[in-house]
Amino acid sequence: METAIRIANLRVDYGETPVLKGIDAEVGKGEIAVILGGSGCGKSTLLKTITGLIEPREGRVEILGINTANLDEESQSELAKRLGVMFQYGALLNSLTVGENIALPLEMHTDLPPAQIEQIVRLRLASVSLEGTQDRMPSELSGGMRKRVALARAMALDPEILFCDEPSAGLDPVTAAEIDELLLTLNRALGITIVIVTHELLSIDRLDGRLLMLDEGQVVFSGSVGEAQRSKHDVVYPFFHPGEASS
Amino acid sequence: MSSVYNQGSTLFLSDALVLSNLSEVDQTVRLLFSEHPSAQWQVNLDTLERLDTAGALFLHQLSALANQHESSLQLGPLPEHLQSIFQFATPLPAAAKPTPARIPFLERFGASAYRFIEHAADFLYLMADLSYFSVQALWNRRAIRRDAFVDQAYAIGAQALPIIGLILFLIGAVSALQSAAQLRQFGADIYVADLLAIGITTELGPLMTAIMVAGRSGSAIAAEIATMKFSEELDALRTMALEPLRFVAVPKMWAMVVTVPLLTVMADFVGILGGTVIGVFSMGISPAAFVTQILSSLFLKDILTGLIKSAFFAWIITVIAVYRGVNFSGGAVGVGQAITSAVVSSLVGIIVLDLAFNLLFY
Numbered sequence: 142m143e144t145a146i147r148i149a150n151l152r153v154d155y156g157e158t159p160v161l162k163g164i165d166a167e168v169g170k171g172e173i174a175v176i177l178g179g180s181g182c183g184k185s186t187l188l189k190t191i192t193g194l195i196e197p198r199e200g201r202v203e204i205l206g207i208n209t210a211n212l213d214e215e216s217q218s219e220l221a222k223r224l225g226v227m228f229q230y231g232a233l234l235n236s237l238t239v240g241e242n243i244a245l246p247l248e249m250h251t252d253l254p255p256a257q258i259e260q261i262v263r264l265r266l267a268s269v270s271l272e273g274t275q276d277r278m279p280s281e282l283s284g285g286m287r288k289r290v291a292l293a294r295a296m297a298l299d300p301e302i303l304f305c306d307e308p309s310a311g312l313d314p315v316t317a318a319e320i321d322e323l324l325l326t327l328n329r330a331l332g333i334t335i336v337i338v339t340h341e342l343l344s345i346d347r348l349d350g351r352l353l354m355l356d357e358g359q360v361v362f363s364g365s366v367g368e369a370q371r372s373k374h375d376v377v378y379p380f381f382h383p384g385e386a387s388s
Numbered sequence: 389m390s391s392v393y394n395q396g397s398t399l400f401l402s403d404a405l406v407l408s409n410l411s412e413v414d415q416t417v418r419l420l421f422s423e424h425p426s427a428q429w430q431v432n433l434d435t436l437e438r439l440d441t442a443g444a445l446f447l448h449q450l451s452a453l454a455n456q457h458e459s460s461l462q463l464g465p466l467p468e469h470l471q472s473i474f475q476f477a478t479p480l481p482a483a484a485k486p487t488p489a490r491i492p493f494l495e496r497f498g499a500s501a502y503r504f505i506e507h508a509a510d511f512l513y514l515m516a517d518l519s520y521f522s523v524q525a526l527w528n529r530r531a532i533r534r535d536a537f538v539d540q541a542y543a544i545g546a547q548a549l550p551i552i553g554l555i556l557f558l559i560g561a562v563s564a565l566q567s568a569a570q571l572r573q574f575g576a577d578i579y580v581a582d583l584l585a586i587g588i589t590t591e592l593g594p595l596m597t598a599i600m601v602a603g604r605s606g607s608a609i610a611a612e613i614a615t616m617k618f619s620e621e622l623d624a625l626r627t628m629a630l631e632p633l634r635f636v637a638v639p640k641m642w643a644m645v646v647t648v649p650l651l652t653v654m655a656d657f658v659g660i661l662g663g664t665v666i667g668v669f670s671m672g673i674s675p676a677a678f679v680t681q682i683l684s685s686l687f688l689k690d691i692l693t694g695l696i697k698s699a700f701f702a703w704i705i706t707v708i709a710v711y712r713g714v715n716f717s718g719g720a721v722g723v724g725q726a727i728t729s730a731v732v733s734s735l736v737g738i739i740v741l742d743l744a745f746n747l748l749f750y
Contacts, residue, residue, distance in 0.1 A: 194623050214631075221629035232624035234616075246628040249530065294628075304627075 142169035144203075145302055145334040146191060151200035153183075153190050153358075160186045162358040164200070168336060170301075173328055173350030176338045179380070182355040184338045185229070188306055191336070192226050193217065205301060222250055225295030229306040231287035233279040239266070239290050240275025246297045265293040269323060285316035292323060302334040303327065309344045321347040342381070354380070392416040397427045402435035405443035414446065421457040429454055429461040439470040444477035514633070514714065515707045521634045522641045536639035544605045544640070545647025549654065552600050556655040559592055560584065560662025568671050577671055581681035584663035586690060593656040594694045595742060598701035601648055602734035606709040609640055610730035613713025614723045622714075637710045641703070648702035649695045656694065689749075697745050704737040 146168040153161040160183050168174040176184050189195045191202055193209055202209045207220055233242050243262045247253060253261070266272055269289035279287060288308060295303055308324065309317035321344050327333050339345060345352065345366060352369050354362035356376045362369060370381050379385075391402050392413050399420065405413060421427075431450065439447075447463060454461035466474055491499075525532055567583045613636060616622050622632040660682060667678045712730035716722050 189623075192627055194626060218629040221627060224627065226624070226627035228620045228624055230619065232620035234621050234624070235619070245533075246630070248533070249628070249630055294624075298628075 142172070144168070145170045145172070145205060146174075146336065147201075147203040148191065149201045149203075151187070151190060151202065152198045153186055153195060154198050155186075160358050161190065161197070164355075164358075164360055166353055166360060166363070168334060168351075170334055171328070171332045173324075173335045173337065173348055174353060175345055175348060175350045176336065176353050176355065177340055177345060177380070178355035178376075179340065183358045184340075184355055185306055187355065188304055188336070188338050192224065192304055193221070222246075222298055223301045225298065225300035225303045227288070227291045227295040227303065227305040227308060229310065231279070231291035233287060233290055233294070235279050237279075238275060239271070239277050239279065239282070242279070242290060243275075243294045243297050246294070250298060261297070265296055266290075268296070269293045270319070285312050285320070288312065288320060289323070292320070296327065299331075300333065302336065305335065305337045305339075307339055307341075308337060309339065309341050314343070317341065317344060318347065324348065340380075392420075394420055394424075397424070398430045398432055400432045400435070402437075404438035405436060405446065406438055406440045407442040410442055410446055417450070417453065421454055421459060425457050425459065427454075427457075427459045429459055431461060431463045433464050433466050433470075436467060436470060439466075439473055441473065441477040444470075444474045445479055447474065448477070448479050510715070511707075511711050514711050517633055518637055518641060518707055518710060519703075521631070521638050522645075525634070525638045525642070532635065532638050537642050540639045540643030541647050543608075544601065544643045545651055548601065548604055548647075548651060551604070552597055552651055552655055553658045555600060556588075556593065556596060556659040557662035559596060560588060560659035560664075561666045563587055563592065563659075564663035564666035565670070568666070572671075578673060578677065578681050580663070580667055580671065581673075581678050582685035584667075585660055585682045585685045588659040588663070589656045589686065589694050590690045591694075591742075593659055594652050594698040594701060595738070596659075597648060597652045597655045597698060598705065598738045599735065601644070601651070601702065602705045602738060603731055605644065606705045606734045607727045607731050609637075609706065609709035610713040610716075610726045611723055613637070613710060614716035614726040617714065617716055618719065618723065632714075633710070637706070640710070641706045644702035644706045645699050648705075649698045652695055652698040656691070693745065693749050697742065700741055700745070701738050704741055705734045708733045708737055 144167055146166075148164055148166045151161050151164040152159065164187060166174075176187060178184050186195060190197050191204070204220060205223060207216070209217075209220070212220065233239075234245070237245065240259075240262050243265050244258050247258045247261060251258075262275055263272070266275060269292055271286060271289055271293070274282070274286070274290070279290070282290065292305075292308070295305075303324075305324065308320050312320065324335055324337070325348065328335050335350070337344075337348065337350070349366055352362065352364060352366060353360055354369070354377055362372060362374055362377045364372075369377055372378060372381075391400070393400050399417070401413070421429075431447075433447075447466075450463065451461045564580050564584055568577060568580050571577055571579050571583075613622075616632075616636065622636070625632045625635055664675070664678055664682070667673045668675050709730045712726045712733065716726040718725070
């Protein structure tokens with residue numbers, strides 16, 4: 142399997158506090174990788190570092206064969222167009238309508254005529270089951286709808302890798318399952334590599350991806366969901382069997 | 389209610405030992421302990437019926453309280469139904485407070501100086517980037533959204549017309565009244581028109597307009613960008629390969645630089661009008677004479693200087709507001725601080741620029 146993301150000895154500090162303490166990991170093309178762990182273990186920091194929002198103190202991140210360190214502005218921009226990011230709370234631009242939010246990357250990075258962009262926006266909205274909402278403002282949407290719009294926007298430029306920060310957190314079980322199904326469909330139908338940060342056990346089970354478990358800024362487990370469920374590791378076992386003592 | 393009493397060295401706690409009566413029980417027990425120092429207390433809890441966590445903690449600490457009076461204390465058995473809560477409410481050792489390391493004065497001074505230099509460098513970088521992106525946007529229109537400039541110009545310029553007009557009209561009227569009070573003593577009433585025209589076009593018009601815009605639009609820009617940062621909108625733009633400064637701040641910069649001089653033109657006109665109203669109706673100068681005097685005292689250089697100043701005021705207000713917004717940290721409190729510091733710093737920036745222009749032109 143070709144490698145989509147390769148991370149080597151990644152170290153990130155917040156001020157004097159080390160948050161990521163030497164992460165090594167690889168994600169194959171077309172794979173679903175799930176980064177999981179308890180609150181404050183460094184999941185979101187890892188995702189932000191991979192997507193270039195945080196600069197690491199040390200280490201190397203290679204995305205689609207490109208070393209992200211010291212990229213000039215143009216190369217950074219070219220790489221960003223090949224990635225989609227869905228933020229935890231959607232991060233929709235509140236001053237734009239739903240349709241304008243999804244159209245934004247298309248307007249800025251392509252020469253497509255407005256009519257064609259509108260078609261794509263409608264398609265993206267339909268793919269997240271939100272037909273007819275393009276003229277609504279983000280403030281008029283529920284939490285689940287905002288996340289689905291964020292997913293549609295992240296998919297606007299047909300990215301090769303999709304990053305999702307806690308896509309189903311804070312949602313009711315039905316909406317959370319819908320989001321997971323959407324992600325699975327995108328992965329199966331389009332072969333997109335998906336990297337998801339979550340600590341929702343149901344989602345982890347449904348997505349059935351390769352797990353990367355973090356604890357105190359380090360990878361403590363890498364493997365399938367089944368392997369994780371059988372693991373007796375001090376950190377992994379309580380995560381998958383909450384309330385039970387590890388034997 | 390709890391009853392606390394003693395028979396010899398046996399202390400009886402009965403009924404309830406809960407938060408609501410704890411203070412009373414505590415006082416009674418302390419009194420008994422002080423009245424009978426160096427005693428060997430036995431505590432009888434057989435008739436205790438209710439206990440909450442506060443009461444349980446009190447029981448746990450009773451022995452230490454007796455020790456303070458050089459007595460010893462032995463708790464009797466608790467009724468069965470209260471034992472679980474007694475076990476649950478075990479006192480936790482106080483976490484050791486880390487003693488803050490004493491940092492030498494020179495080190496603190498050095499750290500502050502370093503932070504100041506760091507902030508200054510950040511501000512200069514942002515100023516350079518924003519100015520560069522703004523100029524670049526003139527021929528690279530794709531970098532900003534369609535209609536963004538018009539929307540911002542409407543919000544910053546058109547919507548500010550009434551309030552700036554009202555303020556400048558009043559300032560013009562007050563200036564005329566103040567100068568008339570002095571000039572009348574020399575029989576030079578007509579020169580109120582000169583003072584008014586020069587004062588408004590060179591100083592009060594641009595300055596008051598900039599101050600109003602800093603309070604109204606500078607604060608709005610800082611709040612909007614800070615909120616966008618808080619809700620990860622700026623990060624979202626970056627992940628879409630869109631430079632937030634270019635996308636968010638450039639339309640605001642152009643809207644400011646274009647509309648503030650236009651607002652200043654309107655402010656100059658309305659300010660002079662306010663003074664004229666006073667000159668004509670309060671001082672009894674004929675409208676024709678007043679207007680002729682105004683026109684004879686005005687020079688194009690004064691008007692242009694005022695307009696150039698106002699464009700620079702607009703530029704500094706935008707740079708400071710964007711800087712404060714982008715460097716916001718924290719939640720709602722942080723947004724408030726960003727707004728406050730944006731307005732205060734903008735006012736300082738405006739006055740410093742004004743002084744520089746006056747040194748340059750006069």
